[in-house]
Amino acid sequence: xxxxxxxxxxxxxxxxxxxxxxxxxxxxxxxxxxxxxxxxxxxxxxxxxxxxxxxxxxxxxxxxxxxxxxxxxxxxxxxxxxxxxxxxxxxxxxxxxxxxxxxxxxxxxxxxxxxxxxxxxxxxxxxxxxxxxxxxxxxxxxxxxxxxxxxxxxxxxxxxxxxxxxxxxxxxxxxxxxxxxxxxxxxxxxxxxxxxxxxxxxxxxxxxxxxxxxxxxxxxxxxxxxxxxxxxxxxxxxxxxxxxxxxxxxxxxxxxxxxxxxxxxxxxxxxxxxxxxxxxxxxxxxxxxxxxxxxxxxxxxxxxxxxxxxxxxxxxxxxxxxxxx
Numbered sequence: 001x002x003x004x005x006x007x008x009x010x011x012x013x014x015x016x017x018x019x020x021x022x023x024x025x026x027x028x029x030x031x032x033x034x035x036x037x038x039x040x041x042x043x044x045x046x047x048x049x050x051x052x053x054x055x056x057x058x059x060x061x062x063x064x065x066x067x068x069x070x071x072x073x074x075x076x077x078x079x080x081x082x083x084x085x086x087x088x089x090x091x092x093x094x095x096x097x098x099x100x101x102x103x104x105x106x107x108x109x110x111x112x113x114x115x116x117x118x119x120x121x122x123x124x125x126x127x128x129x130x131x132x133x134x135x136x137x138x139x140x141x142x143x144x145x146x147x148x149x150x151x152x153x154x155x156x157x158x159x160x161x162x163x164x165x166x167x168x169x170x171x172x173x174x175x176x177x178x179x180x181x182x183x184x185x186x187x188x189x190x191x192x193x194x195x196x197x198x199x200x201x202x203x204x205x206x207x208x209x210x211x212x213x214x215x216x217x218x219x220x221x222x223x224x225x226x227x228x229x230x231x232x233x234x235x236x237x238x239x240x241x242x243x244x245x246x247x248x249x250x251x252x253x254x255x256x257x258x259x260x261x262x263x264x265x266x267x268x269x270x271x272x273x274x275x276x277x278x279x280x281x282x283x284x285x286x287x288x289x290x291x292x293x294x295x296x297x298x299x300x301x302x303x304x305x306x307x308x309x310x311x312x313x314x315x316x317x318x319x320x321x322x323x324x325x
Contacts (some may be wrong), residue, residue: 117182232312317320
């Protein structure tokens with residue numbers, strides 16, 4: 001969807017008179033983000049070379065929080081404010097564990113910043129505003145439908161993600177604003193089944209909770225990454241099924257590909273321990289040690305049980321690094 005050709009109907013937009021904060025000021029902290037990635041980047045074939053999304057200004061100096069997949073391996077970043085001000089940016093950090101990314105604006109944006117809130121205090125059933133760049137016409141009144149674990153096939157787990165509905169169509173890097181006018185989280189995904197207990201499934205969004213940022217923010221600003229050993233990465237896209245985790249794809253020349261894991265293999269055990277779902281499998285892999293650790297997998301392949309040993313890697317080593325400005 002183009003960032004120029006749509007807006008929410010008035011009945012779906014938040015109403016300033018029903019809120020306890022300055023809505024327009026809060027929404028002006030959300031900027032449009034455009035990232036350009038080289039053709040030979042590791043993620044170019046998956047995420048594309050031109051990526052459009054959003055970001056939220058979180059400090060007066062123009063520090064912008066976004067979702068990391070927008071800016072991974074980006075060579076060029078541009079931000080546009082609701083008033084039309086355009087500024088170049090520099091990617092400071094992308095944390096694989098949380099999925100959050102940071103951009104530093106290299107020019108004056110002339111927009112206020114949004115205070116960081118407390119996502120732990122947000123409750124299921126609370127109302128919020130899902131804010132894309134563009135002011136009220138790109139902002140959506142939403143409800144927190146659930147807070148629960150999320151596991152992604154790209155080797156990603158959140159202990160407690162936030163799920164909102166209805167769905168925002170331009171979710172990537174958008175800000176979710178709580179009833180106190182502060183930032184609750186950053187939009188990450190469109191989810192087909194978001195539901196509170198006992199209700200029918202609806203379409204909505206998965207949101208990365210803002211509480212994941214403060215513990216790592218200083219490290220991200222100083223080092224470009226959290227100051228902890230990188231997790232072991234397998235390069236294995238794994239789907240959760242009723243029979244257990246099943247390999248749905250492999251990174252070419254990645255660790256699992258080199259170990260001759262095959263698409264369709266079902267992961268039965270990690271280091272001799274039975275696995276439940278995808279999240280359980282990934283946590284067992286990560287518990288073995290840092291990147292570079294050997295990961296013994298027991299796979300069910302057709303009618304055979306196949307043991308393999310995967311020499312894990314650091315995913316960041318496969319990515320192009322931000323260019324110095």
